[in-house]
Amino acid sequence: MSRRMPFDADTRRGLSQISLPFAFSILLLAAPLALLLAMSFWTQDFLTLDRTPTIANFVEVWNSPIYRTLMLRSLKISLIVTFLTVSLAYPAAYYMSFVAPDNRKALLVFLITIPFWTSYLMRIFLWKVILGYNGVLNESLMGIGLIREPLDFILYNQFAVALTLSHAWLPFAVLPIFVVMEKVNRSYLEAAQDLGDTPFQRFRRITLPLSMPGVVAATLIVFIPTIGDYVTPKLVGGSSGLMIANMIEVQFKNANNAPLGATLALMALLLVSSVAGLFVWINRRYLKEEGAA
Amino acid sequence: MSKRILTIFMIVFVLFLYAPTLLLPIFAFNDSSIIAFPLSGFTLDWFKSLAAAVELRKAAVTSLTIAVTSAVIATILALLATSATVRYRFPGKGAMIGTIMLPMFLPEIIIGVSLLTVVLLAGLELSIYTIIMGHVLICTPFCIAILRSSFQQLDPSLEEASLDLGESRLTTFRRVTLPLIMPGVISSLLIAFTISLDEFVIAFFLSGTKPTLPVYIWSQLRFPQRIPSVMALGTLLLLLSIILLTLSELLRRRSARRLGKDMAGGAW
Numbered sequence: 013m014s015r016r017m018p019f020d021a022d023t024r025r026g027l028s029q030i031s032l033p034f035a036f037s038i039l040l041l042a043a044p045l046a047l048l049l050a051m052s053f054w055t056q057d058f059l060t061l062d063r064t065p066t067i068a069n070f071v072e073v074w075n076s077p078i079y080r081t082l083m084l085r086s087l088k089i090s091l092i093v094t095f096l097t098v099s100l101a102y103p104a105a106y107y108m109s110f111v112a113p114d115n116r117k118a119l120l121v122f123l124i125t126i127p128f129w130t131s132y133l134m135r136i137f138l139w140k141v142i143l144g145y146n147g148v149l150n151e152s153l154m155g156i157g158l159i160r161e162p163l164d165f166i167l168y169n170q171f172a173v174a175l176t177l178s179h180a181w182l183p184f185a186v187l188p189i190f191v192v193m194e195k196v197n198r199s200y201l202e203a204a205q206d207l208g209d210t211p212f213q214r215f216r217r218i219t220l221p222l223s224m225p226g227v228v229a230a231t232l233i234v235f236i237p238t239i240g241d242y243v244t245p246k247l248v249g250g251s252s253g254l255m256i257a258n259m260i261e262v263q264f265k266n267a268n269n270a271p272l273g274a275t276l277a278l279m280a281l282l283l284v285s286s287v288a289g290l291f292v293w294i295n296r297r298y299l300k301e302e303g304a305a
Numbered sequence: 306m307s308k309r310i311l312t313i314f315m316i317v318f319v320l321f322l323y324a325p326t327l328l329l330p331i332f333a334f335n336d337s338s339i340i341a342f343p344l345s346g347f348t349l350d351w352f353k354s355l356a357a358a359v360e361l362r363k364a365a366v367t368s369l370t371i372a373v374t375s376a377v378i379a380t381i382l383a384l385l386a387t388s389a390t391v392r393y394r395f396p397g398k399g400a401m402i403g404t405i406m407l408p409m410f411l412p413e414i415i416i417g418v419s420l421l422t423v424v425l426l427a428g429l430e431l432s433i434y435t436i437i438m439g440h441v442l443i444c445t446p447f448c449i450a451i452l453r454s455s456f457q458q459l460d461p462s463l464e465e466a467s468l469d470l471g472e473s474r475l476t477t478f479r480r481v482t483l484p485l486i487m488p489g490v491i492s493s494l495l496i497a498f499t500i501s502l503d504e505f506v507i508a509f510f511l512s513g514t515k516p517t518l519p520v521y522i523w524s525q526l527r528f529p530q531r532i533p534s535v536m537a538l539g540t541l542l543l544l545l546s547i548i549l550l551t552l553s554e555l556l557r558r559r560s561a562r563r564l565g566k567d568m569a570g571g572a573w
Contacts, residue, residue: 033382033445034401040438041407044419051422099493100318107315109309122554127322133505133519134539137526138325141332141340148328149393151341182322211307230432240412242506247526257506258412264418264510270425277418284526 051274058268069275072156079259086255087283089174090239096178097234098227101185105226108186110219110273121190131179133243138245139176143167162167168250176244181237185230192226193219221302230293239284242302256280328541333537340532351537361538364521368502371433371517375440376497382441383448383493391456402449409446416442417510424511428553439507444497451496451557455489488556499546525532557565 053065073079109122127135142148143166152160152234166172196219204214242257249255263273326376328340336346355361382405389395390402408416420439424431459482483490505519512520522538525531 022393023395026389026395026398029385029389029393030395030398030401030405033405036382036441036445037404037407040420040442041416042404044414047426048419048422050416051426092552103311103314104318107311111311113317118558122550123319123553124322126547126550127326130326130543131503131519132502133524133538134329134535134542135325137535137539138328141323141328141532146339146341148341151339152343154470155341155343179321179325182318228499236410237412240414242414242509253424257412260414260418261510264421270422273418274422277415280412281415 017109041184048274048277051271052278054271056239056269056271061271069272070279073275073279074271079256079279082254082256082259083279083283085170086239086257086280087287089170089177089253089255090235091287092174093177093181093238094231094235096174097181098189098230100178100226101182101189101230102223105186105189105223106219107188109196121187124186126177127183135180136243136247139172139179140167143172143175145246160199167248170249170253170255172248172250173245173253173255176248177238180244182233184233188233189226192229193223196222221299224295224299228291231291235291236284236288240280276283282294328386329536329539329543332533333540335533336531338533340536351533352541354534355537361518361521362517364518367433367515368518369507369508370548371436371440372498372501374437375444375501376494378437378441378445379448379497380452380490380493381453382445384490386445387449387452387456391453392461397521405429406446406449408443413443413504413506414510417507420507421510431511433515435511435513436508436517439511440497440501440504443507447500448493448497451493452486452489455486488559492553492556495549495556499549502542503546546547 052069053067055062055064055066055068104124108124110119112120140147144150145162145164145167147162147167149166150159153159154162200218201214201220204218209217239255240257241255242261245253245255245258249258257280260273260276260280261275263269267273307475333351334338334347334349335344336348336350337344349361386402386405390398416439420435423429424435430516463485464477464481466480468474503519504517505523508517509521509523516524522535524536
């Protein structure tokens with residue numbers, strides 16, 4: 013299209029079309045984030061906001077064991093969840109891409125997508141119903157006489173949080189891996205077979221490296237939101253399973269200390285970005301080594 | 306051999322994915338206020354109790370208003386952004402589209418608290434408008450992802466023909482482009498609607514006196530005697546989501562056929 017029109021007219025058209033959505037993002041995303049940053053350098057005494065810049069909030073977050081514990085726990089749970097989901101999602105995506113017949117693929121994708129979009133809140137809550145003291149699991153086990161007393165160690169801890177989050181994010185991990193696997197050129201596999209590679213060698217030397225971008229995408233898609241999850245720890249975490257998002261909410265609402273909440277939110281964002289960056293970096297190194305080998 | 310193991314794995318995987326969700330309809334129709342097996346009998350009482358809940362109806366109206374508005378605004382913004390990025394080259398394109406897509410890669414709580422900070426500092430009242438802003442922000446990237454494939458499959462020569470025949474750009478968009486990408490547009494509206502209807506964290510931080518449906522459900526979860534009604538409500542929402550998604554999926558396929566590109570996978 014651009015061949016017929018002078019280039020600068022196209023440039024103008026593109027810029028004018030994107031200006032509205034871009035302005036919306038600046039106004040409602042970039043500006044609020046900048047304000048959040050400013051807020052983290054202020055302090056609040058009950059209801060009065062003191063706008064003298066200070067790093068007191070950062071010092072408090074750094075020194076106080078509770079914030080450090082919550083931050084590290086969020087990181088730990090999120091990493092466990094990411095590991096679980098991605099390692100379960102990989103074989104599922106592999107089945108969908110390499111084993112399932114072509115006319116079944118669309119149905120499988122649709123089947124995986126549905127739980128994606130059904131009420132997140134209800135899905136998390138159902139795990140509380142399943143794992144609770146008077147929950148489905150306990151009552152049912154007692155009903156068939158397998159246990160006499162309800163098991164109380166299965167809910168309100170980090171295990172319950174990790175299990176529930178893994179289940180909730182599983183479909184999100186399958187799709188990016190599947191999409192990348194679909195792009196793997198099947199003739200490479202045939203060539204490897206003709207040249208005498210075993211199925212395992214073909215997987216390790218062709219499918220695995222070529223599907224790595226999907227694994228990285230899945231890792232990021234699961235890791236980023238789970239570290240800031242609010243609902244799951246609140247519903248199934250008990251006091252030992254609370255995460256950083258719950259503390260951010262407390263600071264903004266009950267404790268009336270929005271500046272400290274802003275600081276915690278920014279630290280969480282920093283943590284997410286640096287670990288996400290690390291994932292991407294490790295993957296680059298891995299792919300480079302595979303390429304050299 | 307390994308194929309059989311993978312097939313069994315896939316079956317178990319799908320069952321695990323769906324098992325908790327299946328509890329929703331089971332206990333929504335179960336004649337007991339305690340959520341546990343064995344089931345005690347069939348009842349419609351929990352669904353009937355929903356009809357009597359005034360707060361629930363208000364929350365549903367609030368949520369529908371927010372979801373429809375957010376879906377329309379997000380789709381319009383996404384149409385503009387997608388049209389610009391798919392067809393034109395201009396300076397700063399990567400950075401701009403990156404900023405627009407950024408909410409996809411941010412924990413929702415960050416978006417929630419940053420908007421809350423603005424509201425607090427500006428001394429604004431929390432209202433459904435603040436929630437709509439947050440929802441448009443998170444829906445737009447998904448709409449762009451859907452519309453991008455529609456625009457990419459669009460044959461540019463059809464638009465060129467219309468322009469060569471003397472139609473204006475606006476008329477060309479209305480009479481050529483829009484009808485061709487219509488299934489994508491509807492699919493984008495449906496997805497944004499579904500995301501907004503289901504979204505909890507942003508709504509929780511930004512809702513004032515009028516709670517959305519998920520915020521209402523959240524407030525009900527504290528009362529054990531309300532749980533069966535919540536299960537009934539959850540069943541209805543599940544049904545609604547499935548209908549909307551099936552609709553959106555069928556449209557996407559029709560659009561793929563109309564644009565003459567056979568999609569991977571084909572019919573099922």
